Amino acid sequence: MSASEKTGSSPDAPPKVPHGGSPQTTVREHQRVPPLHSIKTRLVVAFVSLTLLSSVVIGGSVALRVISQTRSDYQEMVEQQLAITNQAVNNYIDNISYNTEMMASLPLVREADTRITTYVDKTGPGGSIPMLPLEGDPYQADLYRVFETFVTAHPAVFTASLGVEEHGGFVQYPARNRGDG
Numbered sequence: 001m002s003a004s005e006k007t008g009s010s011p012d013a014p015p016k017v018p019h020g021g022s023p024q025t026t027v028r029e030h031q032r033v034p035p036l037h038s039i040k041t042r043l044v045v046a047f048v049s050l051t052l053l054s055s056v057v058i059g060g061s062v063a064l065r066v067i068s069q070t071r072s073d074y075q076e077m078v079e080q081q082l083a084i085t086n087q088a089v090n091n092y093i094d095n096i097s098y099n100t101e102m103m104a105s106l107p108l109v110r111e112a113d114t115r116i117t118t119y120v121d122k123t124g125p126g127g128s129i130p131m132l133p134l135e136g137d138p139y140q141a142d143l144y145r146v147f148e149t150f151v152t153a154h155p156a157v158f159t160a161s162l163g164v165e166e167h168g169g170f171v172q173y174p175a176r177n178r179g180d181g
Contacts, residue, residue, distance in 0.1 A: 128178070131170075
């Protein structure tokens with residue numbers, strides 16, 4: 001007897017095997033689903049995508065917030081530094097102004113006249129004329145000593161000088177050679 005007669009089916013029909021039969025029938029009954037189309041794969045892809053998207057959105061939001069806060073902090077710091085610098089410059093200018101007013105109010109300075117040596121019409125060897133304020137008129141020597149005292153008492157001040165418009169007279173502490181004419 002043939003196999004088809006034993007099962008009671010036609011030779012063209014697939015053999016009927018009870019559950020747990022040959023591997024051929026198991027494959028047919030449980031058709032394999034491609035790995036990319038399985039529910040498990042779809043769920044994994046969905047969760048990974050959702051996690052990545054959430055991470056990108058949160059990361060981008062945090063980055064924008066940090067950039068904004070950094071700019072704000074930087075702007076605030078710059079404004080504070082500018083205010084401090086502005087105050088320092090104003091104090092410096094005010095000190096110069098106060099010192100100038102103080103020096104200008106001294107009777108000795110207010111008496112400035114032709115007793116101060118002029119270098120306008122003089123020439124010297126090598127184009128340089130030595131300034132010798134202590135060897136000129138006693139008035140000029142006294143004025144030079146006042147300037148010396150002032151510069152010595154004010155470490156931020158490097159020089160003190162006075163010019164006379166009337167004849168071009170000039171005295172300065174510390175004394176420096178003057179150029180011709």
